[in-house]
Amino acid sequence: MKRIIVCAAQVPFVAGGAEALTSALVDRLRQRGHRAEVVALPFAWHPRREMLANAAAWRMLNLSYAGRHPVDLVIATRFPSYFVRHPNKVTWLIHQHRPAYELCGTRYSDFTHDDADVGVRDSLFTLDRRMLAESRRIFTISRNVAARLGRFTGLRATPLHHPPPLAGRLAAGPLGDYVLSVGRLESIKRVDLIVRAMRHVRSPLRLVVAGDGSERPAIERLIAELGLGGRVEMRREVDSEALVALYAGALAVVYPPYDEDYGYVTLEAFLARRPVVTADDSGGPLEFVTDGVTGSVCSPEPEALAAAVDELSADRARASRLGAAGFARADAITWDGAIDALVGAGDGAAG
Amino acid sequence: MRLAWFTPLSPRLSGLAAYSAGIVAELARGSDLEIDVYVGDGDPAQLGPRLGSGVAVRAAHDFVWRRQRRPYDLAVYQLANAASHAYMMGYVVRYPGLAVLHDTVLHDARRAPGGPEPNPGGYRAELRYERPELHDGVGGISGLPVPHLLAAWPLLRPILETARRTAVHDGGVADELRRRHPGCRIDVLRFGVAGPDEESRPEPRGPIVFAAVAHTARVGGIERTLRALRRVRRETPAALRILGAVEEAARAAADVRAAGVEAGAVTLPAAEPAGDVSSPDSLAGADACVALQDRPGEVTDSWLRCLAAARPTIVSARARLAGVPMLDPRSWRDLHGGSEGAVAVGIEPRHEEEMLWLAMRRLAVDGDLRRTLGARARSWWEARSARHAWMVEDYRRLLRDVTREPSGEVRSPPAHMRSDGMELARRIADDCGLAGDPFGLGVRAAGRSAHDRSVPLTPAERPQGSDPVARGLR
Numbered sequence: 001m002k003r004i005i006v007c008a009a010q011v012p013f014v015a016g017g018a019e020a021l022t023s024a025l026v027d028r029l030r031q032r033g034h035r036a037e038v039v040a041l042p043f044a045w046h047p048r049r050e051m052l053a054n055a056a057a058w059r060m061l062n063l064s065y066a067g068r069h070p071v072d073l074v075i076a077t078r079f080p081s082y083f084v085r086h087p088n089k090v091t092w093l094i095h096q097h098r099p100a101y102e103l104c105g106t107r108y109s110d111f112t113h114d115d116a117d118v119g120v121r122d123s124l125f126t127l128d129r130r131m132l133a134e135s136r137r138i139f140t141i142s143r144n145v146a147a148r149l150g151r152f153t154g155l156r157a158t159p160l161h162h163p164p165p166l167a168g169r170l171a172a173g174p175l176g177d178y179v180l181s182v183g184r185l186e187s188i189k190r191v192d193l194i195v196r197a198m199r200h201v202r203s204p205l206r207l208v209v210a211g212d213g214s215e216r217p218a219i220e221r222l223i224a225e226l227g228l229g230g231r232v233e234m235r236r237e238v239d240s241e242a243l244v245a246l247y248a249g250a251l252a253v254v255y256p257p258y259d260e261d262y263g264y265v266t267l268e269a270f271l272a273r274r275p276v277v278t279a280d281d282s283g284g285p286l287e288f289v290t291d292g293v294t295g296s297v298c299s300p301e302p303e304a305l306a307a308a309v310d311e312l313s314a315d316r317a318r319a320s321r322l323g324a325a326g327f328a329r330a331d332a333i334t335w336d337g338a339i340d341a342l343v344g345a346g347d348g349a350a351g
Numbered sequence: 352m353r354l355a356w357f358t359p360l361s362p363r364l365s366g367l368a369a370y371s372a373g374i375v376a377e378l379a380r381g382s383d384l385e386i387d388v389y390v391g392d393g394d395p396a397q398l399g400p401r402l403g404s405g406v407a408v409r410a411a412h413d414f415v416w417r418r419q420r421r422p423y424d425l426a427v428y429q430l431a432n433a434a435s436h437a438y439m440m441g442y443v444v445r446y447p448g449l450a451v452l453h454d455t456v457l458h459d460a461r462r463a464p465g466g467p468e469p470n471p472g473g474y475r476a477e478l479r480y481e482r483p484e485l486h487d488g489v490g491g492i493s494g495l496p497v498p499h500l501l502a503a504w505p506l507l508r509p510i511l512e513t514a515r516r517t518a519v520h521d522g523g524v525a526d527e528l529r530r531r532h533p534g535c536r537i538d539v540l541r542f543g544v545a546g547p548d549e550e551s552r553p554e555p556r557g558p559i560v561f562a563a564v565a566h567t568a569r570v571g572g573i574e575r576t577l578r579a580l581r582r583v584r585r586e587t588p589a590a591l592r593i594l595g596a597v598e599e600a601a602r603a604a605a606d607v608r609a610a611g612v613e614a615g616a617v618t619l620p621a622a623e624p625a626g627d628v629s630s631p632d633s634l635a636g637a638d639a640c641v642a643l644q645d646r647p648g649e650v651t652d653s654w655l656r657c658l659a660a661a662r663p664t665i666v667s668a669r670a671r672l673a674g675v676p677m678l679d680p681r682s683w684r685d686l687h688g689g690s691e692g693a694v695a696v697g698i699e700p701r702h703e704e705e706m707l708w709l710a711m712r713r714l715a716v717d718g719d720l721r722r723t724l725g726a727r728a729r730s731w732w733e734a735r736s737a738r739h740a741w742m743v744e745d746y747r748r749l750l751r752d753v754t755r756e757p758s759g760e761v762r763s764p765p766a767h768m769r770s771d772g773m774e775l776a777r778r779i780a781d782d783c784g785l786a787g788d789p790f791g792l793g794v795r796a797a798g799r800s801a802h803d804r805s806v807p808l809t810p811a812e813r814p815q816g817s818d819p820v821a822r823g824l825r
Contacts, residue, residue, distance in 0.1 A: 049775055056776040056789035083790075105412040113391065113411060113441040115473075120772030122415050122445070127790060129419070152416045 002072040002343065004029055004036045005063050007081035009043040016184060017264055018078055018094050020165045021141070025075070025092075025342075028335045034343070039063065043080065045097065048120055055080035055127065062086070073346035076135070083131045090345045091135040092160060092338075093145055095261045100124050101152050102259060108188045129153045137345035142262040144283045161287075162338045163330075164264035164271070166244060172273035172323070173248035175316050178206040178233075179277075179309055180250035182243065182265045185213030189257045190279075193300060195222050197254070198231055200306030203313035206231050207254075210238040210246055247272035252312045252319060256300055259283035267333065270294065270326030275319050277308045294326035352754065353421070354386045355414060355448070357439040358429040360398050367429050367436075367453060370652050372402060373545060377743045379405035384750075387423070389414050391438030411438050418446065424754045425449060425515070436460040443510055444768050449753050450514040451540065455524060456505040476765035481508050509764050511535040516753045536756075538749060543742035544652045546659025546732060558588035559715045562637035562662070564653040573603060576641050577610035577617070579708040584616060589715045592618040594633055594653075634660045639714045639721060641665045641707070643698065658694065658732040663724035665710045668697035675731075678724075680710035694724065694731040 006029075008022040022038050029036035041058060045051050062085045063074050076082035078094035099109035100121045111117045132138060132149075138157040140146040146157040183189045191209060198207050209219070209232065216234070223232045238246070247253070253269035256279035263284040269276045270288065276295035278285040291297040296308035312319040358371035371388070379386050380403060388408045390398060395408040402408065409417070426448030428439050437460050443450060462474070481504045511517050511532045519525050520542040528537045563576050573593060583589050591612075593603050607617045634640070640657040642664055657664045668677055668686055677697030679686040686697040696710040714721055773789075780789040 049772065052772045053776040053779055053789075056773075056779070059790050060783075101416075105410050111412070113438040114470075115441045115445070115768050116470075116770045116772065118415060118441040118445060119770040122419075123771045123773055125416050125419050130790075152420075154420055 002034045002346075003066060003069060004034050004343070005066075005071055005074045005086075006036060006038045007058070007063075007074055007076045007084050008038050008040040009058075009078050009081045010040040011044070012042050017262070020264070021094065021162070022077055024162075024165060024335070025338075028339055029343075032339055032343075037066075041081070045099070048116065051097075051120065052123060052127070055083050058083035059085065059131075073343065075342055079128070080131075082135065083127070088346045089135050090342055091132055091138045092342060093132070093138060093140045093149065093157060095145055096128055096149070096152070097124060102148055103188075106258075108258060125152070129155065139341060139345070142284045143287050144259070145261050158341070160338050160341055161262075161333045162335060163333050164267040166240060166247075166264075166268050167271055167330075169240070169244050170247055170268060170271040171244070172327075173245075175251050175319060176249040177204070178208045178250055180246055180253045180269075180274075181207060181209045181211070181255070182246075182253065182268070183211050183255070183257070185209075185211050185215040185219060187215055188259075189213075189215075190300065191215065191219055192222055193256055193279075193302060194254050194305065195219060195226065195228065195232055196302035197305035197309065198228050199226055200303050201309050201313075202306075203310050205251065205309065205313055206233060208233045208235060208246060208250070210235045210243060212236050244272075247274060250274055251316070252277055252295070252309065252323075254278075254305060254309065255282070255285055256305060257282055257285070258300075260285055263288075266326075267330040270323070270330035273320070273323035273327045275312060275322035275326060277305060277312070279305070288326070288329055292322075294322055294329060352384050352424045352750065354384060354750070355418065355423045355426040355446075356386050356388045356429075357411065357426065357442065358388060358390070359435040360388065360390050360393065360408065367431055371429050373739070374743065374746060375406055376403045377739070378746060378750075379403060382747075387414075387417065389439075391435065411442070414442060414446075425750060427451065427750075429453065430457060430460070430510070432456050432459045434460065437462075444513050444764065447513040447515055449749060450510050450517045452507075452517060452519050452524075452528075455507060455519075455528065456502050457510070458502070458504060458506045461506045470767060473765060473767035476767065477506055477509075478504050480763070480765050481506055508532065509768060511537075513764075515756050516749065518749060540745045540749065541738075541741040542652070542655065543736055543739040544655040544659055544732070545739045546656065546729075554718070558590050559638045560590045560592055560636055561711060561714075562634055562640045562657070563591055563593045564640055564642050564657060574606045574610055575703060575707060576643065577606055577612050578704065579711050580616065581610055581612045582708045583711045583715055584612070586712065587715050589711070590616050590618070592637055634662060637662060639663045639665070639711075641711070643667050643703075643707075655732060655736050658728040658736070661725040661729040663714055663721045664695045664728060665698060665707065665714070666695045667703075668699050672697070680706050680713060683713070692723075692727050694727045696724070 006022050006026050008018070010019070026036045026038050043054050058080050063071050064086055065071060071086065073088050073090060074084055074086040076084055076089060076091045079097045082089070082091045082093070099111055103109040104111045104121070111121065132153065132155055138149070138155060139160040140149060140157045141160065141162070143159045146159045149155050149157050181191055181194050183191070185191055191211075192215070194207060194209075216236070220234065223229055223234075235242075235246075247268060250272075252275045253265060254277045255263065255265045255269070256277070257263065259281060260283045263282070266276050266278070266285040266288050276285065276289045278289045278295065278297055279300035280286070280297050281300055286297065289295040289297055296311070298304035298308050356371070356375055359368050360372060361368040375386055375388060378384055382405070384405060386406045388402065388406060389411040390408060391411050395410055398408040426442070426446050428443045428448060428450045430436055430439070430443070430450055431453040440457075440461050461477070511528065512535060514536070516536045516538055517528070518538045518540045519528065520540055522539050525537045525539045528535070561580070563573060576591065580589060580591050603619050607614060607619070634657065640662045642654040642657060643666070654664060654666055666672065666677070675695065676691040676693045677686040677695050678684070678693040680696050680698070685693055696714070698706045698710065776789045780786070
């Protein structure tokens with residue numbers, strides 16, 4: 001039995017994939033007999049001058065002891081939780097501060113060539129590299145995140161996949177008359193792209209959008225502008241039971257985010273034996289979606305997505321085959337492998 | 352040697368786009384130079400291939416992390432006073448290198464969209480740093496921009512004081528900078544411009560066409576040329592073709608309307624790169640060129656390209672061109688009293704309006720004068736500026752020398768120009784008695800206590816096996 005702290009950087013009032021991961025990780029560690037807790041600090045990246053001060057809050061912490069008892073292992077996750085001090089720090093990297101890295105220069109980042117922004121990025125890169133390099137070992141949640149880390153910092157990391165939150169609850173139903181979009185409604189998820197694609201979908205399919213976020217008003221306006229009110233259904237409050245049912249009844253899941261870290265949606269679709277339509281710049285999903293094998297990979301254009309959806313609609317047997325192939329891939333991913341790797345990486349040090 | 356080279360590239364229309372593309376390709380050819388060209392916008396993948404081997408085009412946002420991963424021997428900044436150069440202003444002081452000045456006023460570039468964010472406090476600090484002797488007046492100029500006031504605050508000082516070396520293309524400009532900024536290292540790069548292999552200047556079949564070049568800066572001066580054209584057209588048909596950046600087109604259209612010139616008599620900047628004077632075809636339809644440079648310290652290659660194309664030119668008779676034989680359009684004698692055959696028509700700033708009109712009027716009707724000036728222009732260029740190799744040679748020398756020199760030291764730079772984003776963290780650490788070192792980066796060399804065990808000394812990049820993903824699989 002080890003005492004393990006999972007470090008989480010939390011954005012108050014936001015629950016996404018990172019929160020799901022830390023929560024599930026602690027549950028799994030406990031199931032394996034460890035004493036595990038989440039230590040979370042709030043993180044804010046605005047205003048920019050506060051960002052590194054927020055990161056410094058982690059640096060102030062020494063989690064070597066909990067009361068009088070030594071903490072055997074800390075598992076850091078996303079920026080800036082890996083700034084924490086501990087002699088036995090293992091990082092399972094969800095992502096760095098993306099707007100300063102791979103998103104910089106895209107419409108998903110507001111970093112500019114301003115003196116202050118250049119200065120913050122320079123400091124951030126230096127600090128990230130040092131703080132991460134302290135880790136006894138660095139894992140990432142996907143090959144995509146490992147590749148980014150290598151590109152920007154030169155640090156090597158081992159990708160470590162894990163099951164999505166709904167694993168074990170998903171099941172296949174009859175192929176339905178809708179395609180499904182799941183995820184937070186944020187610009188980087190490109191749900192607007194799926195809505196635009198529906199204009200070009202010839203088969204009599206609907207689109208069900210499950211999720212909420214800051215882009216909801218814009219997406220609703222877009223649906224109205226395109227006259228798609230009868231074909232696109234927005235589901236705001238979707239609990240896990242309803243989501244399982246939506247996966248089960250869909251023809252396919254359309255998931256074309258921009259450079260996603262990992263993408264639970266892909267794996268959840270596969271576990272419901274549904275093919276996934278994604279884009280060739282979608283990042284994480286491309287680790288699982290192989291064009292013509294487990295789904296479709298197309299350019300991030302509405303017409304291309306629509307054509308892929310129409311193909312699946314025209315040949316439902318093919319849709320089933322692709323979904324089944326996806327299931328085989330997703331079902332091979334377990335928590336056991338991830339827990340063994342994370343805890344094992346800390347062995348031989350303290351504890 | 353590994354260089355980071357900041358410059359706009361075509362189709363981002365700066366007068367320097369072609370200049371930089373040419374010099375970079377030439378420098379890399381057959382040398383051990385490895386050059387990363389950093390652009391502010393555009394798709395690097397599309398811009399890169401034509402620059403040849405040894406040169407990669409990259410987004411400026413990638414400079415910081417690429418530099419950390421593999422440091423450069425030198426950063427080179429091609430600085431001019433246009434919006435297309437704004438993006439490099441956030442780097443030039445922080446990462447000092449060789450600053451090649453094509454203008455001695457950078458105020459517009461420093462404040463242009465795409466450059467540093469509006470920061471009133473920082474802006475005032477920069478103005479104050481530039482002209483400390485006018486400190487008391489700085490607080491009262493919040494109504495800027497006022498073009499002619501901006502020239503008094505060129506926002507050059509931090510760049511000059513920090514640069515490992517500053518280079519200009521004109522000896523007079525270098526002398527003036529040395530006078531104004533004693534102690535700064537200013538060098539001269541000889542200027543060379545490639546031109547067409549042979550003189551090619553067809554005779555006009557219709558109304559004479561003037562080409563207006565070197566108008567890409569915000570303070571372009573095109574309105575004066577338009578007013579002169581309007582006067583010329585009262586007596587003889589003439590047309591004007593404005594060459595410049597695409598983004599200038601809207602402003603130029605407004606200038607044409609304001610000057611009262613018939614729209615059909617003026618061709619606006621093209622929406623294609625061919626609209627730039629650096630394009631080989633851009634002067635094909637022009638019979639004479641107007642190259643008025645507004646600021647004394649502005650040195651562009653536009654005028655030289657007109658000479659290379661054997662076009663008669665009307666040019667500002669700035670001090671730095673004192674050695675160039677020019678005709679005075681009021682008397683049609685040598686402006687400076689010399690005896691050498693004139694190669695251009697010179698316009699004195701004080702009498703610009705009148706002299707410009709006189710020059711355009713004569714060139715519009717006098718084919719012999721156009722031919723004579725055109726031929727002399729070409730000869731002058733061949734004798735003095737045709738040797739692109741001179742410029743390449745000077746660049747090679749400078750690059751070699753500068754990499755051996757330390758950076759300059761800015762004595763008291765405006766704080767925001769060196770901000771590292773950790774100021775607040777340091778203040779908080781100070782409040783907590785942590786000596787302003789919240790990340791513990793500066794205390795490693797001291798003796799270690801047991802407590803230090805939590806901060807490993809050696810950042811390691813340990814091999815971690817080659818089993819991608821396998822650990823997470825059943």
